[in-house]
Amino acid sequence: MSTAPLSQPYPLALLRPAAPLLPLLPALVLLPVLALLPGLVHGGGWDLIGRFALAALTPSLDPVVIQAALAGLAITLGMALLGWIASLALGVVLGLASSRVVWQVCGGCRWPAGMIRRLLALPRSIHELLWGLLLLQLVGLQPVVAVLAIAIPYGALVARVLADLLDGLDSRRLEALRSAGAPAPAALLTALGPPLLPGLLSYGGYRLECALRSATLLGVFGLGGLGTDLKLTLQSLEFRELWTGLWLLLAVMLTLETLLGWLRRRWLMPRRLDLRRGGVGGRGREMLLLLLALPPLALLVGRALGVDPQALLHGQPLPGLDSADWAGVWALPWLQLVAGTLLLTLLAAALAVGLAPLQLLLAGPGRWGQGVLRFSWALGRLWPPPLTALLLLFLLQPGVITAALALGFHNLGILGRLLLESSEDVGPAVEEALSCAGSGPRLALLYGRLSPMARPYLAYGAYRADVMLRETVVVGLVGAAGLGSQLLESLSAFAWDQVLALVAVYALLTLAGEELSDRLRRSLLAGH
Amino acid sequence: MGTGGTTQADDLADIVGQSLRMPMPIRLRATAMVAGLSLALVPLLAPLTGGPGAGLPPALAQQSQGLKVLRISAIPDQKPEKLNRLYPLVAQELSQQLGVTVKYVPMVDYPAAVSAFRTGDLDLVWFGGLTGVQARLQKSGAKVVAQRDIDASFNSIFIASTRSGLQPFRQQKGLTSLKGRRFTFGSESSTSGRLMPQYFLTQAGVKLSDFADGAPGFSGSHDATIALVSSGAYDAGVVNEQVWLSSLKDGKANPTKVIALWKSPGYQDYHWIAQPNLDQRFGKGFSSRLTKAILAWRPSDPKQKQILELFGAQKFVPASASSYGRIEQVGRQIGKIR
Known part of the structure; x- marks a missing residue:
């Protein structure tokens, strides 16, 4: 069952006008982000970015x-x-x-x-x-x-x-x-x-x-x-x-x-026709x-x-729990914190899920474009999001968008690799057929490769969004970014009552998110 | 949750690797094992390249060597290179004076140092005012050992990038010129880079939300603040006077790029704090021998001179917990002590 979603060609998918555009849909989040970005740039640290x-x-x-x-x-x-x-x-x-x-x-x-x-x-x-x-x-x-x-x-x-x-x-x-x-x-x-x-x-x-x-x-x-x-x-x-x-x-x-x-x-x-293989049990x-x-x-x-x-x-037990100030814990701006966390997750998820296919299309099927893409995605996977966040702060004001960019960049690296490698699994047949029929290389890529895996890719994106919700905690350094920022602040004040409450809320949120992304995924996979 | 749909999606990640590509030549079979094993064995290089306890998880390495090791540390308020030069010297000197093995354990942030002191992973720590109070409140019986001559009346310096157009001022009220500017503190738990500056800002009527973007930044350390303000990433910031002066002296702070705006009134800051159980572990009277050893450092001894220079002090003087009452009070006001 593990290879079912991607390797099966979906003949019907070509008849659905929405299918090729489906994985590009989350990239629409770029519009508001790009609109807001100029307002966030303070530009003080270009010098540092250059040196970096x-x-x-x-x-x-x-x-x-x-x-x-x-x-x-x-x-x-x-x-x-x-x-x-x-x-x-x-x-x-x-x-x-x-x-x-x-x-x-x-x-x-x-x-x-x-x-x-x-x-x-x-x-x-x-x-x-x-x-x-x-x-x-x-x-x-x-x-x-x-x-x-x-x-x-x-x-x-x-x-x-x-x-x-x-x-x-x-x-x-x-x-x-x-x-x-x-x-x-x-x-x-x-x-x-x-x-x-x-x-x-x-x-x-x-x-x-x-x-x-x-x-x-x-x-x-x-x-x-x-x-x-x-x-x-x-x-x-x-x-x-x-x-x-x-x-x-x-x-x-x-x-x-x-x-x-x-x-x-x-x-x-294993290669089925490889008769030279050392017989049964070799791999075992x-x-x-x-x-x-x-x-x-x-x-x-x-x-x-x-x-x-x-x-x-x-x-050793956590200190200071005996003098816990639960009224103070209750007084934290919970609604704002949770909303910030959810907004951060959605932004980052949309950026990562939407950008990967978009970049793949823009880079086109050429060797060079793909090489650059592979490299930038490898860097995304490599850089821990808090480091990216610190770098971004040289240029951008702290806040949810900056945090989302950092988190999105990391997950873009993971999703991009998945997309690229599973697009190779789809096989060149449809794409080549389209090319021969006279469609441009990017269009052939979109219809021939991306569209058959649109739904499984989005389904995986839903799973990844769930992971990102958990990960929002690591970009708390950027400030004003929901529960993660509050958690770091509470940790440095050694307010264990707050820390425990925050962890509990995180757990609840992730469980709810998991349930939600499960459903989304099931409907995506069943929908075709 | 946990139905087929879930697994299918989880598995997508793996399909990646399962894709059929060119099959491997048969002679590579053995190589698979060798490659897998050798990659897995890379961590064994650790003791070869770094020696035991290299990197960070080292507090443990000491424990396995028995409890006769005095583990010292410090809040990471400056560049790691400087800390790595200073504290091994301190460890060497104390080891010679006291006749026990002394080991320096580096820390990555302020709260981590407090936590490691509380859990008993550190024996003697160079804390700031605020972190010292936090540490003593979390570990009853912890002893204040000594402070520098400069710590009884320590100052913060507000600095600005020359590009910002901010001008030096003499009155505390001048801090209002920072409203609407991009401003950075040092570490969140720093006394001279956050706690007292925030106190003086509040006194002058500047709220944290008055800064550009509605919040100040936290650079993490004094050196980072100077670098970030010099580059223009922040218009202004605040650092401790001793780091500021030594950065000016060694050229790390370039006066054409960053200038001092205002020097704060004095307050109590850095001090050494020791675990309460040193006498039990190292023998009767060890704590007082330790205090005496630190207080005895003088510039006349070449090695001690080097240490004192790196500390930016002439000597260490006795200190008592009671002088940090004001720090504790301010700490409670801004919610850093509970």
Whole structure:
């Protein structure tokens, strides 16, 4: 089921005039943004932006700087890897526990699955940064904090996806095995294991890319690694040193993405007619070996980073909750904060979802245009949104639009890559046919490639909007940007009552947003 | 929630990677493993390139070495390069004076330093006025160790870019000329870069919403404020006097680009604060030995001279919690202390 939405050609789509324009629709948000932008530019920092751009060409090559950046990068990678491994382990256990099929087969009833699913919504709805900042208060400045901050929300996400995959599988084989008398665990493994593997593997790999981005972001907020260096060098305007770190991070990110993509293709898309292949079980051996390599690898990396799970046992309570001022919490401008957060999410989502296809069209099918596009999207994925926000402040006034630009730029990078690569999957047939029939290259691109994937792309956009709602917290630095800004302010005043209330509101909002984007997505996917 | 539609969309991200492209030559099979493993092993470079505890998560590294390490830190009020030059020197000197291992743990922002002190990850911290009060309120029994000679009457300097056309003034009322300008503080929790300046602004009748864009900026540190105001990204800002003077001296602040507008009245600022349990951990009388060691720094000793110069002081003097009453009061007024 995983390849269904994009690889199926939709013959009817060409007859619908709206389909090609559908993914371009969110780009309409550009009109108000562009109209408001000139009023926001204060232009004071062109000088700094120039220096920043120039520094990209002349990053610092000082061995001390490079060594520090490498050390930071190693820590960030280590945090990402450990958090990812832990989240996979957590996710598989919790995913099995929240699967209806598993409960049905093992326990004879399904309701515990639903319960666990609801419980898991809570850890999932809180952004890893919030987990990090809260854990930091509870257990102190330990490397294990960053690992756990990634593992908790990611674990819950993996669990949800795994449970959905499990419950969506064809259960006939399972029933056959059970009625033939196979014990429950064996039947589950045999019947559901193999068909589950592709979805799980490819989703697992994708989470590793996310974990690298998260680990960098956590660093920006003081949890160590390269992110910390990036923030400090930007704040002290040492742009050449900043770019040393950014280029290294870019290299690692692209390597990781390429490698994961390659492994996915290798393991999941075997060539059917390849008779030279080493027979049955070849890929399985590789997977098993890699899987077996993960726990010792985790141990090694954990030792190198100084991760000490025992530190979690020496927790301390949050201070100042006994003297909580709930009346003061109630008096916060909640309506304004929530409205600001929602506005920020919508703006950023519309920008990211709408701009990706628009840029793809403008760049056209040529090599050069696409190259520039790929590069700018890679930079978007690379730069943690708070850094982009700080840069934008050199030119723009603080506020929701500035925050939305920063958040939108980051997600544009993620969505753009998805769009580009899935547009390659659509295949050239329709586009070439249109070209031969005399339509221009851009028109052929629009009708031949973009329109068949309009709906699944928008459906993914709805999911991404949901992610962005969670992410609004990271651009709180820009000020006047809803709950995120208030949260940072409350954190620096050590107002734990406010912090807890804000986190709770965030969780509620994300859960509501998730529900909404689920519905939107379902209707988009069903609509054609 | 959690039906087929969800998963389909989630999976879209992955379809990306699953797309069929040119199949790999068979000999690359082994390479897959090697490549995967070697990428995963990159983090192991950490100890090679940075030494244990390089980067930030280091508070932990010390703990595993036993509790006999005195972990010192400071609020990151200036450029990391300067802090990285100063505090390792301090650690070296204290280690020599006290005969214990002393380690400097860098911090990324002010509240993080307060939190790390509260959770017991830092033993001795160079706090500002406000962060020091916050730290003591969160950790009962924490001891005020010492302050610099300049901290009993510390000043803030309001600065402006020469392009802004703002002119120096002598009366506090002159602060009203900042209304409608783009203005930046330093860190949100800075005493000389935010707390007291905001107090003086309020006294002069300037509200935070009077600045351009309806709110001031927060640059994060004094050096950043000077750089941002010099570049013109902000018309004006406020920094502590000691950083301002040293930036003028070493040429970081260019008088043709940034000028001083007004010097604030004096107030209590920076001080060293120590954990309450040092005597239990390092032996009876350790806290007072620590205080004596810091108070004994003199410019006559070449190494101590270097430290004092970086601190911008002649010597350290005794300090007491009671002198920070006014800071606490102002902190409560603007909601930074609760």
